[in-house]
Amino acid sequence: MGSNSANRKHLGLYAATTVLALLVSAVFSPGLVAQTDVRIGVQATGTMKSPLMLARFRGEGPVGSLPSQGRVIARKDFDLSGVFKVADVEPPDGKPAPDPSMAGTVRVEGTVQQGEGAAFFRFHGQAIDVGTGEVALDRTYPFNEGTLRDTMHRFVDDVLEALTGERGIAETKIAYVRQEGRVKEIWVMDYDGENQRQVTHDRSLALSPAWAPWGSELAFTTFKRGNPDLYLFDMTRGASYPFSTRPGLNTAPNYSPDGKWIACTLSRDGNAEIYLISRDAQTAKRLTRNTVIDTSPTFSPTGREIMFTSNRTGSPQVFVMDVEGMNQRLVTIEGSYNDSPQWSPKGDKICYAARHDGIFDVIVMDANGSNPIQITSNAGHNENPHWSADSRKIVFSSSREGKRQIFMMNADGSDVVRLTSDGECFNPAWGPRPKNKLAVKG
Amino acid sequence: MSLKPRFASVALIGLAVVLAIAPGCSSRKKVSSEAQIEPPPTESTPPAPPAEEKAPPPPTETSGERLGLEDAFFDFDDFSLRQDAKTALETDGKYLEKNNGAKVVIEGHCDERGSVEYNLALGEKRARAAKDYLVSYGIPAARLTTISYGKERPFDTGHDEGAWSKNRRAHVVPK
Numbered sequence: 347m348g349s350n351s352a353n354r355k356h357l358g359l360y361a362a363t364t365v366l367a368l369l370v371s372a373v374f375s376p377g378l379v380a381q382t383d384v385r386i387g388v389q390a391t392g393t394m395k396s397p398l399m400l401a402r403f404r405g406e407g408p409v410g411s412l413p414s415q416g417r418v419i420a421r422k423d424f425d426l427s428g429v430f431k432v433a434d435v436e437p438p439d440g441k442p443a444p445d446p447s448m449a450g451t452v453r454v455e456g457t458v459q460q461g462e463g464a465a466f467f468r469f470h471g472q473a474i475d476v477g478t479g480e481v482a483l484d485r486t487y488p489f490n491e492g493t494l495r496d497t498m499h500r501f502v503d504d505v506l507e508a509l510t511g512e513r514g515i516a517e518t519k520i521a522y523v524r525q526e527g528r529v530k531e532i533w534v535m536d537y538d539g540e541n542q543r544q545v546t547h548d549r550s551l552a553l554s555p556a557w558a559p560w561g562s563e564l565a566f567t568t569f570k571r572g573n574p575d576l577y578l579f580d581m582t583r584g585a586s587y588p589f590s591t592r593p594g595l596n597t598a599p600n601y602s603p604d605g606k607w608i609a610c611t612l613s614r615d616g617n618a619e620i621y622l623i624s625r626d627a628q629t630a631k632r633l634t635r636n637t638v639i640d641t642s643p644t645f646s647p648t649g650r651e652i653m654f655t656s657n658r659t660g661s662p663q664v665f666v667m668d669v670e671g672m673n674q675r676l677v678t679i680e681g682s683y684n685d686s687p688q689w690s691p692k693g694d695k696i697c698y699a700a701r702h703d704g705i706f707d708v709i710v711m712d713a714n715g716s717n718p719i720q721i722t723s724n725a726g727h728n729e730n731p732h733w734s735a736d737s738r739k740i741v742f743s744s745s746r747e748g749k750r751q752i753f754m755m756n757a758d759g760s761d762v763v764r765l766t767s768d769g770e771c772f773n774p775a776w777g778p779r780p781k782n783k784l785a786v787k788g
Numbered sequence: 789m790s791l792k793p794r795f796a797s798v799a800l801i802g803l804a805v806v807l808a809i810a811p812g813c814s815s816r817k818k819v820s821s822e823a824q825i826e827p828p829p830t831e832s833t834p835p836a837p838p839a840e841e842k843a844p845p846p847p848t849e850t851s852g853e854r855l856g857l858e859d860a861f862f863d864f865d866d867f868s869l870r871q872d873a874k875t876a877l878e879t880d881g882k883y884l885e886k887n888n889g890a891k892v893v894i895e896g897h898c899d900e901r902g903s904v905e906y907n908l909a910l911g912e913k914r915a916r917a918a919k920d921y922l923v924s925y926g927i928p929a930a931r932l933t934t935i936s937y938g939k940e941r942p943f944d945t946g947h948d949e950g951a952w953s954k955n956r957r958a959h960v961v962p963k
Contacts, residue, residue, distance in 0.1 A: 551941075574908060616916075618908075641905045662865075683902075730903065730904075773904055
């Protein structure tokens with residue numbers, strides 16, 4: 347079987363391209379010149395966080411422990427947002443005067459009130475700029491005990507939107523694979539690790555979940571029919587249905603930003619190639635044509651380009667092409683094994699897993715291939731990185747504590763938090779932000 | 789993008805179903821206004837799912853060994869056939885010649901290093917390499933099925949080269 351020599355035939359061309367790319371980057375990116383290692387990312391001390399004073403939540407009427415329960419959830423959300431350094435304070439009596447010495451500090455207050463009936467409540471939340479006294483957010487949320495968690499997540503994301511112009515990810519979910527024994531199933535959890543629930547029950551191998559942009563559907567690969575097939579799981583119906591069951595591989599799904607296409611890997615032509623399949627499954631467009639492995643496609647947020655893994659240079663590297671399959675070019679010019687790229691929702695960065703000295707670590711780089719920064723180190727194997735919807739955080743799988751589990755961290759590698767602990771968990775995919783319209787009272 | 793009324797009502801019904809069955813929320817009456825989930829942008833309804841088939845049982849790992857079938861082993865990130873791999877496949881070829889009509893499944897496997905997706909593709913390369921060799925040996929392709937399990941069904945769950953080398957294989961089992 348001569349596939350190895352076929353790879354080597356291409357190596358010369360790509361070696362030349364690599365040399366040229368290095369020369370070009372040496373001219374235009376002085377920081378990258380003559381380095382053989384990527385820079386280690388700043389950890390734990392590098393993130394510039396804004397001070398946020400989170401007041402003890404008050405209760406009015408028979409609201410029991412809902413204020414403190416709610417505050418625990420909100421505090422964790424503010425901590426995990428990656429944006430704030432949170433201090434615990436008492437709520438002020440009355441309305442304090444502006445304090446210009448505290449410019450840039452925000453105070454968040456909340457009161458749980460009784461609602462229109464015994465089981466109903468209202469949460470009145472405010473975010474105030476301490477320096478100017480200006481109220482950045484003042485909003486009331488009706489809720490019941492069952493929706494307290496969702497309501498706190500929504501409030502925190504509203505605060506983030508009011509203060510930064512961009513919602514956070516407190517309302518998002520993460521899909522992942524959980525293995526127990528020989529069985530691997532798709533699970534979904536809240537972004538903070540709460541509410542872990544099993545999605546597939548096929549008692550087979552379910553892998554590589556990917557979120558549809560509207561959030562209620564997952565694409566995934568399953569072996570339940572005896573072949574790696576692509577299925578779609580409709581979360582509103584609680585059932586999956588076949589999407590691509592072609593002979594050979596149907597793997598590595600990734601939705602286009604408009605949800606009309608699913609990029610994936612098919613090997614029906616005898617080799618693992620990148621395809622686009624329309625979401626109604628009627629049209630399949632082949633984008634790569636070669637004898638090498640092409641897999642793990644990831645759309646740019648513009649929907650106009652796709653990055654993917656290819657071993658056409660002899661080992662896996664990250665490539666990019668446009669959505670017609672043209673202009674295929676190498677992105678990762680450092681390191682001998684780079685795989686599993688994910689394009690950030692903001693579009694300016696990608697993350698991927700790099701193998702160096704036998705260890706896998708997560709790298710963040712500019713989407714044009716410059717400034718690779720290693721953001722995990724000395725912590726087992728770190729793989730499957732996936733951006734949060736706001737591009738501030740990355741979820742990934744790590745073997746740092748033994749069996750693979752799901753962790754998340756800020757995009758600079760700081761604030762690593764473990765999310766799973768049961769079974770063995772991997773292949774995380776961070777879901778989109780829901781589009782909500784609130785019943786609000788000013 | 790405006791919602792067509794049909795899809796808006798489907799989305800709201802879907803949301804009501806989700807709220808009705810969502811775990812941990814017993815008496816659900818959502819007081820705030822509904823979150824608006826965008827429906828799928830395509831016009832067509834998804835095809836009806838087929839009747840759910842029982843998952844086929846995984847092939848017994850020793851079933852091939854009992855018959856004298858041998859596996860081909862590979863180097864890391866490689867699917868080329870070493871001499872020992874060819875010798876093993878020739879043994880399988882002789883078995884298949886002797887047992888006219890017998891069919892086998894060739895499973896491609898990888899060690900745990902590398903991504904799920906890349907290893908599914910690499911495992912398939914290994915399975916196909918073994919199949920092509922058997923075809924060139926003279927076995928009709930119709931008797932040879934391939935499937936890749938990537939790194940998902942390792943034979944040895946250890947984390948060293950001793951385990952990894954056992955997992956990088958084309959595993960031949962009777963069909």
